Amino acid sequence: LGTLAVRFSDDALTQAYQSSRNLALVIASGGMIVIALVGLATGFALTRRLEKVSEAARSFARGELLVRSNVAGGDEVALLSRNFDRMADAVGEQQRQLKKQNEYIELLLDSTSEAIYGVDIDGICTFVNLACLHMLGYERQEDLIGKSTHELIHHTYPDGRAYPKELCRIRLATLQGQAAHCDDEVHWRADGSSFPVEYWSHPMYRDGELIGAVVTFFDITERKQAGKQLRQFKTTLDLTQDCVFMFDPDTLRFFYVNQGAILQVGYSAAELMRMGPLDIKPDFDEERFRALVAPMVAGDASSISFETRHRHKDGHDIAVELFLQYIAPVGEPHRFVAIVRDITERKQAEDELQRLNEELEVRVQQRTEQLLEAKVEAERANLAKSEFLSRMSHELRTPLNAILGFAQLLALKMKESEESDNVREILHAGQHLLDLINEVLDLARIESGKFSISKEPVPLLPLITDCITLIRPQAEARGIRIV
Secondary structure (H helix, E strand, C coil), X not given: CCCCCCCCCCHHHHHHHHHHHHHHHHHHHHHHHHHHHHHHHHHHHHHHHHHHHHXXXXXXXXXXXXXXXXXXXXXXXXXXXXXXXXXXXXXXXXXXXXXXXXXXXXXXXHHCCXXXXXXXXXXXXXXXXXXXXXXHCCCCHHHCCCCEHHHHECCECCXXXXXXXHHCHHHHHHHCCCCEEEEEEEEECCCCCEEEEEEEEEEEEECCEEEEEEEEEEECHHHHHHHHHHHHHHHHHHXXXXXXXXXXXXXXXXXXXXXXXXXXXXXXXXXXXXXXXXXXXXXXXXXXXXXXXXXXXXXXXXXXXXEEEEECCCCCEEEEEEEEEEECCCCCCCEEEEEEEECHHHHHHHHHHHHHHHHHHHHHHHHHHHHHHHHHHHHXXXXXXXXXXXXXXXXXXXXXXXXXXXXXXXXXXXXXXXXHHXXXXXXXXXXXXXXXXXXXXXXXXXXXXXXXXXXXXXXXXXXXXXXXXXXXXXXXXXXXXXX
């Protein structure tokens, strides 16, 4: 139908709007200034408190575990500060516990007599304990840390050639993540000398990742020397002529025999290791044998010795002399040691000696009977001799008395004649002969046990004169003059 147009004037509205806008701009500008001033003041205070927390965090990160922020208040910054302080306390406590544990581990490592060092996967030493330092002759851990195991372990051949680094057994085992053990190795000291060691190497893992290995070793110089002495001792036992058996007191099973024992009974060493003393002693069963050794086991006797028999593998018996000793060292297994000597030759000699003694006894008995007969015959002959001497003495005295009697008569008639001296010589000779006959009778009395003697003074000069008178005729006949 058409258009209806209505027109209004907006001057008043525009003026009112302009006034309102200007007022709003003035109010907004003032508010922003106030807010900015308040924000600046608040931000400055908040920044200082946050900076204090940040500084405490930086100090804590540098390792100052005792630092704290200590921001007071009830806002978020104070809450952050308290949370940081609690975290620092917890971390500090954990660090102290960890340090204590590390010190305890270091104390354990340094207190053990076994040398311990750690290596990384390239075989480079990362830590050592005091025993390792002392054994290898170093003064500080820093002198060893960083060295290769190739420098510590035997790194030259006996002829002086260099030992290849890539053949180092610990390094190879570490790279492969395997354990290693060797009881015939050497380690080198700082002064260039070496000593034998036994070592164990075990791989170390962290979160499933191989990071290296820990190596434990100790000096086996004394063990090597003891082993050498033991080998010498065993060689000595094997070369000795006596047999040596060692066996367990419970099982009665041999655990050592020397070469002499093997040769004596004819069994091999392996066969004897499955046997016991009862297997070679035909005279004993187990009950009797245990009764024999019971005093030693009880401590009432330290050893016994006796003669017995050992049975050879081929069945013949061997006469032996056995010395059995019970050894009970502290901290070691108890054992019996039997030293056995073959006395077959001695037994044969004893049997032969016994036979000879029996023969000698027979001969002695026969000889004794002969001597008894001879003694009887001698006594009979001696009696006859005594009777003969007695009879002959009496028979000789009868004519001699007549000679002496008539000589005395002649002496009386010829006192002043020239022949008186000759008669006196006859009397002296006859008297001497009478004395001899009396001495013969004395011998008979001595043999019969009826002779007695008496001490009397004897004039020496007349005795000498009589002797000279008797022997002068024989001396003069030989041109000898007796003074």
